[in-house]
Amino acid sequence: MRLIKKLSGILTVFSIFTSLSACTANPINNSYSVKEIKIGVTLYKQDDAFISTITKNIEDIAKEKESNSKYKITIDVVDAKGSSSNQSNQVDKFVSQNYDIICVNLVDRTAASMIIDKAKLANIPIVFFNREPVEEDMQRWNKLYYVGAQAEQSGEMQANIIVNAYKKDISSIDKNGDGKIQYVMIEGEPGHQDSSIRTEYCIKTITQNGIELEKLADDTANWQSAQASTKMTQWIKEFGDKIEVVFSNNDDMALGAINAINNANIIGNKPLVVGIDGIPKALEAVKNGSMIGTIINDSKAQAKAIFDISYTLATHGNMNSIEGLEKGKYIRTSHTEVTSDNVDLYLENK
Known part of the structure; x- marks a missing residue:
């Protein structure tokens, strides 16, 4: 009898242990494996329209990926508000909380070394985006990556919009009939690689097409609409309707220029305005005719590249599987020209 009770007790304990093991292994309760x-x-x-679009896309891609994987994915977006000191402190926080990946849109692209050193010491890879560190900094470690756009292409495409309009109807641009285009150039932040490249290739492409240019003025507006509006207001007072084309390194500044033009109540002979980025407000401006065109800077493709690199690194995946990765650390996305001829297509998908 004692033997039977003893065996019964052993079986009960074994049954409980087996049940607990089954619960742990049950895929319905997988909290331990996540x-x-x-x-x-x-x-x-964060108030930069294009940058905020990239981060929104990263968050959307992460949510979709999380729903189809065994990983919980946390995206923590913080705003340095134009301060390198703030950004340095934010990186310290990510390091101290043992983040898997740090993605950095640099305040100052020439001062990346401190951030790189912090991440390297903690062995946390960095994905830089939109603001490319100098080549010397990118070679400091083998866990540094950069995602951006083909800046040369955006400048060339911006020029093509004006070149094509000029060839189609010279009088629509050369309004004073002097055989050349009088223009102003609103540039982005000094030191930003895309700003200088967009300016260079835009002007170079137009002149290579045999069109003579006369620069009336150029200045920086730091990617900001309000600053561009102020600059444009000054130029309108100085040059009046002599300005035939306004080239802008991005759409926010182009929209600021349009605001200044509208406030000046210029009747007829309004300058043509062309931007870069393809943000929704710019697409609407192309649709209503206040902008002749813009260049879509593919924020979705850049967000996907940033996320793909981050996810692959965090899960110890094969980096060679990442589409478009050059030299083991660079991805540069392409652009698309938008004018009144095709803007409806992109407005539908904005």
Whole structure:
């Protein structure tokens, strides 16, 4: 009898242990097998329309990926508000909280070394985006990556919009009939690689097409609409309707220029305005005719590249599987020209 009770007790204990083991292994209750991926994102300025679009796309891509994987994915986006000191502190926070990946939209692209050293010491890879560190800094470590756009292409395409309009109807641009285009150039932030490249290739492409240019003025507006509006207001007072084309390194500044033009109540002979980025407000401006065109800077493709690199690194995946990765660390996305001829297509998908 004692033996039977003893065996019964042993069987009961074994049954409980087996049940607990089964519960743990049950895929319905998989909380023990879920790993969290933490991705920290620090932005130079969150109120930059294009940058905020990239981060929104990253968050959307992460949510979709999370629903189809065994990982919980946390995207922590913080705003450096144009301060390198803020950005340095934000990176410290990501390091101290053991984030898997740090994505950095640099405040100052020439001062990346301190951030790189912090991440390297903690062995946390960095994905830089939109603001490319200098080549010397990118070679400091083998866990540094950069995602951006083909800046030369955007400048060339911006020029093509004006070249094509000029060839189609010279009088629509050369309004004073002097055989050349009088223009102003609104440039982005000094030191930003895309700003200088967009300016250079835009002007170079137009002159290579045999069109003579006369620069009336150029100045920086730091990617900001309000600053561009102020600059444009000054130029209108100085040059009046002599300005035939306004080239802008991005759409926010182009929209600021349009605001100044509208406030000046210029009747007829309004300058043609062309931007870059393809943000929704710019597409609407192309549709209503206040902009002759813009260049879509593919924020979705850049967001996908940033996320793909981050996810692959965090899950120890094969980096060679990442589409478009050049030299083991660079991805540069392409652009698309938008004018009144095709803007409806992109407005539908904005």
